[in-house]
Amino acid sequence: MISLGIIGTNWITEQFVKATDETKSFSLTHVYSRTEAKAKSFIKDLDKKDITISTDLDEFLSMNFDTVYIASPNALHFSQAKKALENGKNVIVEKPSTSTIAEFTILEKLARENHVYLFEAARHIHEPIFKKIAEVVEKHRDELSGATFSYMKYSSRYDAYLAGKNPNIFTTKFSGGALYDLGVYTIYDAVVLFGQPKKVDYDAEFLASGVDGSGSLTLSYPKFDVNIIVGKTKNSYMSSEIYFGRDTLLLDNGGDIRHLDWADDNKNVTDIPTTKSENPMDSEAVEFARIMNENDTETYDKLLKYAQIVNRTLEQARISAGLVFEADKEK
Numbered sequence: 001m002i003s004l005g006i007i008g009t010n011w012i013t014e015q016f017v018k019a020t021d022e023t024k025s026f027s028l029t030h031v032y033s034r035t036e037a038k039a040k041s042f043i044k045d046l047d048k049k050d051i052t053i054s055t056d057l058d059e060f061l062s063m064n065f066d067t068v069y070i071a072s073p074n075a076l077h078f079s080q081a082k083k084a085l086e087n088g089k090n091v092i093v094e095k096p097s098t099s100t101i102a103e104f105t106i107l108e109k110l111a112r113e114n115h116v117y118l119f120e121a122a123r124h125i126h127e128p129i130f131k132k133i134a135e136v137v138e139k140h141r142d143e144l145s146g147a148t149f150s151y152m153k154y155s156s157r158y159d160a161y162l163a164g165k166n167p168n169i170f171t172t173k174f175s176g177g178a179l180y181d182l183g184v185y186t187i188y189d190a191v192v193l194f195g196q197p198k199k200v201d202y203d204a205e206f207l208a209s210g211v212d213g214s215g216s217l218t219l220s221y222p223k224f225d226v227n228i229i230v231g232k233t234k235n236s237y238m239s240s241e242i243y244f245g246r247d248t249l250l251l252d253n254g255g256d257i258r259h260l261d262w263a264d265d266n267k268n269v270t271d272i273p274t275t276k277s278e279n280p281m282d283s284e285a286v287e288f289a290r291i292m293n294e295n296d297t298e299t300y301d302k303l304l305k306y307a308q309i310v311n312r313t314l315e316q317a318r319i320s321a322g323l324v325f326e327a328d329k330e331k
């Protein structure tokens, strides 16, 4: 099994390690945390033994393991992934992998030069339900006439923001906000299913901290538009839709997709059967390990291309809305 080190000890890392255990894809061997207490508590919660801990990032990345999973605040991904790639580690980095396309280009080049893998953890595109959507889109591609994706969830951290605390995800310092946190999933939907948009327009509702609390995004393609609604300050129960002229594919959600229906011109709605793992990170864990074990460069190149287009689209959206991150000043 591929040995795994982790950066970031929040619930998402626990979920990823559980996925690797369930699927026997990676084996946790090393943990980095800024504090020893957190690293120990993380290991204890997962009931792991014989794990090496480090609170020094340079020391951690010089240790003997194959792959690092990075789930720190967005703005830290770049410097941590860069260091990991320079140390010859394969990198699985949470979405979005970078704050700017310039950062992404540097990481991609480093991964190629050092003959290691770089994966952006866009979990949902690896799930069977997403593969089913891609299959339906492919079958009806000639009739494809647009889409609307919605992913809007009241953030568990928004109350803390309103109370005057400064949660990372609502700061420009850590490249937070609705577009980068949730919009990234819907941009993945569009890029994987329809390719690179020709034009990107984002209309953001700004919070006083400078990030976008919510917004609406239009991705223009030669023959149709994709409209996207994202938000972290309110809840939407709107379904997402992909249009094929008279017929419509209905997704219950644009980022955490659990159910699909097909609606025809006569308003007949038919359920499309699919499967969904309890742990939404199982599929990506299996796929990343398979690509590495089989050296499947074709799939790897395709994933990296998607990541590149998504990171470019995110930046274009930000520019169109006037959304500035601290990472922009470091260019």
Ligand SMILES: NC(=O)c1ccc[n+]([C@@H]2O[C@H](COP(=O)([O-])OP(=O)(O)OC[C@H]3O[C@@H](n4cnc5c(N)ncnc54)[C@H](OP(=O)(O)O)[C@@H]3O)[C@@H](O)[C@H]2O)c1
Binding pocket: 007, 008, 009, 010, 011, 012, 032, 033, 034, 035, 038, 039, 070, 071, 072, 073, 074, 076, 094, 095, 096, 121, 123, 168, 169, 181
């Ligand atoms: N794929 C998914 O479904 C999914 C779901 C949620 C989040 N995510 C992604 O996972 C990443 C982490 O999100 P999160 O909400 O867990 O972030 P977070 O709570 O702000 O931070 C995650 C971890 O990073 C470390 N950290 C926090 N603040 C830091 C700072 N100022 N300097 C250095 N390290 C710091 C902490 O680990 P230590 O204290 O141990 O150092 C913390 O546990 C994001 O990129 C997010 O987009 C993905």
